[in-house]
Amino acid sequence: MIRCLLVDDEQAAIEILKIYLEKTPFLSLAGSTTSPIEALHILTSQNIDLVFLDIHMPDITGLELIKAMPLNTLVILTTAYPDYALDGYDLNIVDYLLKPISLQRFMKAATKALKMHTAENHPKGESLFVEEDHVFVKTEQKGRLIKIYFKDIKYVEGMKNYIAFHWSGGKTLTLHSLSELEKILPSAKFMRIHKSYIVALDEIDLVDAGEVVLRGSGTRIPFGVTYKEAFLNRIKSKLL
Template identity: 40%
Template sequence: MTKIQCLAIDDERLALEVMEAYIERIPFLHLAQLCAKPMQALEFLARNPIDLLFLDIEMPGLNGLEFLQAIKTPPLVILTTAYPQFAVDAFELNVVDYLLKPIPFSRFLTAVQKAQAQLSENQQRNQNLTETKPLDGNIFIKSGSKTVRVDVQEILFIEGKKDHVMLHTRQSQITTQLSLSSLMEKLSSDQFLRIHRSFIVALNKIESIERNRVMIDKKEIPIGEFYREDLFKRIS
């Protein structure tokens, strides 16, 4: 099993020693680096892939929350602090967990198990997306109890209903529980565009545009105000 690569940042040496000892006790963790200074950690992150970051909040120069906001694509983060008042701000940054010092090992273990589960879920999601990318112009869509192959070139538009999504082709309509966002990830952004919160259209199937709607196969499809500028950029 591939180990989770960890980085611990804390300006207190004793706190780093505790992190080091705890990480060594857990077989699926590997400590890549201990950092006493945030800038040192930024340099390390720029050169090394990290899965999980243990991050103190109260540090001189750059606190943990500012540090986290400075990272363009942060790894999973578990915050470690002696100050409970930062909890709300922390969870708004989508951290995995928030550990209050002194940290019991049992509480530390619970937090890293949550991180392990989230990493596993992310890897599975990425694998599924890779497996369902278009191949020779086809995508596979779960529809009821069946998985249906759909020729991408046959798709006219995709419509989001209240409790399902419908792919419209000239020959058929295919219902799926996938979200519009999930379907958009399967399709080429060069060929398809979301023009409304409930509609994705095939750009080469648009017959005309009039005011707040497009026409595709005699079907009027609304253009959402939020999506209008992007649509006209794409067709200009």
């Protein structure tokens, strides 16, 4: 059961979330408050798994509260202001709900939180959560999930039991296999060219003998014998 805290400066909004929460069997209500100050006290004194958090509140905004709460707390943002969506996603939020919130949309966000909560508390669980244009990556630091957009990935490197995402935000390691990742990344954007490498096709600047050269960094990645023919055929199909 996931213990939830509801935080919104409007009591009416909290009451709607309570109704939805009661209809969700894997969620339990640990508390609710209209005060972000009180919310911070609850978060630091009780075991809270998931917070449904309004962004636009007096004294402390929801985004400021996130930075002060325990690291492993999952957060679903709720707000009537769509302009805040991008800021929220930059903080690796589980999901973003725009008011008025429907039960269907609430359930979708709650299910996503359930997957992440399960993975955090079961080491052998999933380490990747794939969405339409991004992936949440579970890191070695307990409770930390990093959102990586597909457009920011340059290549992925297989490293024994781990894979390393090389992306615009740096290098991120997670416990996963390259073969499993290959199945879930969009094939229109990524291709495996070596037993140890998957590359973002848009990042390839040059094909030089047995290697590809990535734009910007100049990183050179070899393509393996097993993958060479399929890779070259794909490249040729795009030639003028």
